[in-house]
Structures are given as structure tokens and as C-alpha cells.
Amino acid sequence: MTPAGQLAAAIDLLGLIEADSRPADAVANHFFRTRRFIGGGDRRAISSLVWGVLRTRRHLGWWLDYCRAPHTPRLLLALQALFSGQTPNKIATAFLSGRYGPTPLEAAEMTVLEKLSTRTLEHPDMPEAVKFEIPDWILPKLRAQYGSALAAEMQAMNEPAPLDLRVNLLKTDRESALRALAAERLTAEPTAYSPWGLRLRNRQTITTGKAFQEGLVEIQDEGSQLIALALDAQPGMRVADFCAGAGGKTLAIAMGMGNKGHIVACDVSEPRLEGAIKRLRRAGVHNAERHLLEPGDKWLKRQEKKFDRVLVDAPCTGTGTWRRNPDARLRLTEQDLAELAVKQAEILDRAQKLVKPGGKLVYATCSVLQDENEAQTEAFMARHPDFTPLPLEAPEALRGSLNLRLSPAQHGTDGFFAAVMVRAR
Numbered sequence: 227m228t229p230a231g232q233l234a235a236a237i238d239l240l241g242l243i244e245a246d247s248r249p250a251d252a253v254a255n256h257f258f259r260t261r262r263f264i265g266g267g268d269r270r271a272i273s274s275l276v277w278g279v280l281r282t283r284r285h286l287g288w289w290l291d292y293c294r295a296p297h298t299p300r301l302l303l304a305l306q307a308l309f310s311g312q313t314p315n316k317i318a319t320a321f322l323s324g325r326y327g328p329t330p331l332e333a334a335e336m337t338v339l340e341k342l343s344t345r346t347l348e349h350p351d352m353p354e355a356v357k358f359e360i361p362d363w364i365l366p367k368l369r370a371q372y373g374s375a376l377a378a379e380m381q382a383m384n385e386p387a388p389l390d391l392r393v394n395l396l397k398t399d400r401e402s403a404l405r406a407l408a409a410e411r412l413t414a415e416p417t418a419y420s421p422w423g424l425r426l427r428n429r430q431t432i433t434t435g436k437a438f439q440e441g442l443v444e445i446q447d448e449g450s451q452l453i454a455l456a457l458d459a460q461p462g463m464r465v466a467d468f469c470a471g472a473g474g475k476t477l478a479i480a481m482g483m484g485n486k487g488h489i490v491a492c493d494v495s496e497p498r499l500e501g502a503i504k505r506l507r508r509a510g511v512h513n514a515e516r517h518l519l520e521p522g523d524k525w526l527k528r529q530e531k532k533f534d535r536v537l538v539d540a541p542c543t544g545t546g547t548w549r550r551n552p553d554a555r556l557r558l559t560e561q562d563l564a565e566l567a568v569k570q571a572e573i574l575d576r577a578q579k580l581v582k583p584g585g586k587l588v589y590a591t592c593s594v595l596q597d598e599n600e601a602q603t604e605a606f607m608a609r610h611p612d613f614t615p616l617p618l619e620a621p622e623a624l625r626g627s628l629n630l631r632l633s634p635a636q637h638g639t640d641g642f643f644a645a646v647m648v649r650a651r
């Protein structure tokens with residue numbers, strides 16, 4: 227594809243993302259699946275243009291409002307190019323390039339670029355929520371939580387995320403996995419906290435390589451690995467992964483248990499649970515079964531107090547994953563948060579039934595919001611006084627606080643929360 231062809235495709239894709247309520251990566255996956263003629267390199271170039279806009283969407287919107295111009299995909303991309311250092315003339319040329327390119331910039335569009343040609347992305351009059359690329363309603367919450375660290379936390383939240391791998395100790399060890407990756411010209415280094423983690427130096431394609439396909443490594447953010455560690459599941463135990471989805475944490479838990487004992491991966495979504503089948507097979511996990519939670523399910527009653535460990539990796543706002551899903555920030559509403567908080571409490575109330583006396587319940591989210599973290603576990607323990615908090619099972623460097631609280635700024639991981647609670651009777 228020519229650069230103009232890539233630009234035209236980026237305009238189309240951004241238009242679809244802006245008009246759709248689904249996450250941008252779901253829209254992009256569908257876009258590329260239905261355009262097989264777009265090769266890998268072009269796909270990366272188009273995604274990079276679009277994600278450049280998504281990361282700075284509020285800034286760009288503020289400048290377009292300043293010029294009283296519409297928020298069109300063309301102008302958003304042109305403005306992003308301008309603030310990345312291109313001149314209005316160079317941008318106009320990119321819009322002028324033949325059959326597969328976009329239609330040329332119109333006079334009104336050119337006027338916007340010329341008016342802003344001496345400006346930078348930032349402006350002192352921008353409201354704080356615009357500067358931090360977050361919705362207005364969430365700013366007071368985050369300010370109350372982070373105080374003077376807010377700017378650093380939000381800046382880290384707007385950087386692209388690294389790609390982390392978890393070495394599958396059922397099949398290899400960290401040194402051998404590093405060698406297998408090196409044979410594929412993939413450079414990685416051990417993660418700072420997870421004893422199982424590797425961080426790839428650049429964002430490289432991993433899923434087509436031998437190391438991934440043979441199940442030596444799995445893609446998993448370091449923070450997510452630490453949640454599995456916090457569960458402290460030992461070989462021979464009975465473990466329930468109550469919101470298992472496609473089994474990301476189930477895989478890590480099974481590995482920690484050395485494939486001994488039994489894990490039940492539960493979820494209300496059949497397609498998600500089915501997504502775990504291939505991954506469990508590839509990883510060589512033999513001690514996990516899947517259980518679809520259905521309304522009126524008798525299984526929960528039959529399994530009451532029979533599990534040593536129960537993980538509730540609850541559905542949440544995903545505010546901790548904003549580095550990967552920058553578009554999610556502006557789609558998140560206060561009502562979403564309120565509805566999720568109710569759901570999280572309901573799930574905890576159901577899942578706790580499975581925990582045997584002396585057993586541990588771990589509540590985790592990929593959110594940085596206290597409403598769905600500490601507030602949730604404190605309210606849970608007030609409703610269920612037979613549960614009390616336990617200090618964290620975590621690598622040395624993370625011990626010392628009761629709960630696990632990870633953030634991109636402080637730990638270089640996605641934002642995660644985990645609290646461990648033990649049942650007395």
C-alpha cells in the first residue's frame with residue numbers, strides 16, 4: 227500500500243471506531259479480517275495512525291473546538307500529523323496522492339491546519355481532564371486517590387504498553403524460554419516482579435513463532451501473573467477460578483500447582499470459556515475443567531465450602547488497561563461504574579460460598595478505582611464477617627501492604643488490584 231492508501235484506510239477505520247460502541251480493537255479486528263488484502267506491515271502502519279489519534283483524542287478535540295471545526299476522522303488524523311511535526315503542506319500532499327488515497331484536503335480543512343501550524347499539542351488553557359485524556363467525571367476520583375502523583379500516573383497510563391510473556395514452567399524454565407525466543411530473533415528480559423515473566427524489548431509478533439505455538443510461553447501482563455501468584459494455589463488443592471473468561475489466570479494457576487490438584491474454570495460466558503480449550507491444550511494443562519455458570523445452577527450449592535482457593539477476577543471498568551485500550555477511557559460512564567460495582571458485589575456473594583473454612587478468597591480487578599477495589603472488599607467483609615483480610619502472597623518487593631495495587635507509573639505493569647481474604651469457619 228502507498229502511504230496515501232494507508233491514510234485512506236486509517237480514515238475509514240477511525241470513522242468506524244468513532245461510530246461504534248464496541249472497543250476499538252474489536253472494530254479494527256473486524257476491519258482487517260474483512261480486508262485480507264491489507265498485509266501485516268500496512269496493518270501496523272494504519273493501526274499506528276489510528277491509535278495515535280485515540281491516545282490524544284481529547285487534546286485533538288479541544289483544538290478542533292478551538293477552531294470551531296468538526297471532529298471528522300480526516301481532521302483528527304491531519305491534526306495528529308501536524309502535532310507530530312509535519313507541515314500543513316506536507317500533510318496536504320499526503321492527502322493528494324492518487325487513486326487509493328483520500329480525497330484532497332478542502333480549503334476549510336487546510337485553514338485549520340494553517341491556523342494551528344505554530345501550536346503544539348498542549349495548551350495551558352486545557353482543562354485537566356483533557357490534559358490527562360480522561361472523562362471529566364472521573365477526574366475528582368483519581369485526584370482524591372493519587373493526589374500529587376496524579377499527573378505521573380496519568381502520563382504513564384497514556385504510554386503504549388509493553389508485551390509481557392509468562393514462561394510456562396510445565397514445559398520449560400525461564401532461561402530455556404529466553405533461548406527459544408532468541409532462536410526466533412526475539413529479545414526479552416526477565417520482568418521485575420513476576421518470577422515467571424519476560425518482557426519483550428520491542429512489540430514483536432510472537433503468536434506465529436515456535437515458542438508460543440509449542441506452549442513454552444503465553445502472553446500475559448506481568449500484573450496478571452502477580453494476581454495468580456497472590457492466590458497461592460498449591461499442588462493438590464481444589465481451586466475455583468470463578469470469572470475465568472478464556473483462562474488467562476487459570477493457565478498460570480495450573481502451572482503454579484504443577485498440574486496437580488483440581489481447578490474449575492467458571493464463567494457465565496460460554497464463548498469465553500470455549501476460548502480456554504485451545505490455550506489449556508497448548509500449555510499442557512491437565513488439571514482444569516470448565517464449568518458454565520447458568521441461572522439456577524445447582525453446582526454452586528453442591529460445591530459449597532469445598533474449595534481451598536477461589537479467585538474472583540471480576541468484570542470491571544478496565545481502567546488499569548487504558549494503556550492498551552485508550553479508546554475505553556472516553557466510553558466509560560459513571561453509570562457503567564455504578565452497575566459494575568453492583569455486579570461485583572453479587573459475584574463475590576455467590577463465589578464466597580465455595581470457600582472452605584481456612585480457605586482463601588482472592589478478589590481482583592484490572593481497575594485502579596477504589597470504588598471497585600478497596601470499597602468492594604471492605605463492604606464484602608462487612609457483609610461476611612467470617613472473612614478477614616490476609617497479607618499478600620507476593621514477591622519480596624511488593625510485600626508490606628495488605629492489598630496488591632499495581633500501576634503503570636509505579637510498577638510498569640497494567641493497573642491491577644488484589645485482596646486476599648481467609649474464611650474462619
Ligand SMILES: C[S@@+](CC[C@H](N)C(=O)[O-])C[C@H]1O[C@@H](n2cnc3c(N)ncnc32)[C@H](O)[C@@H]1O
Nearest residue numbers: 468469470471473474475493494495539540541
Ligand atoms: C476480567 S474478565 C476475566 C479474565 C480472566 N480471568 C483472565 O485472566 O483472562 C471477567 C470475566 O467475568 C465474567 N463474568 C461476568 N459476570 C459474571 C458472573 N456473574 N459470574 C461469573 N463470571 C462472570 C465475564 O464473562 C468475564 O469473562
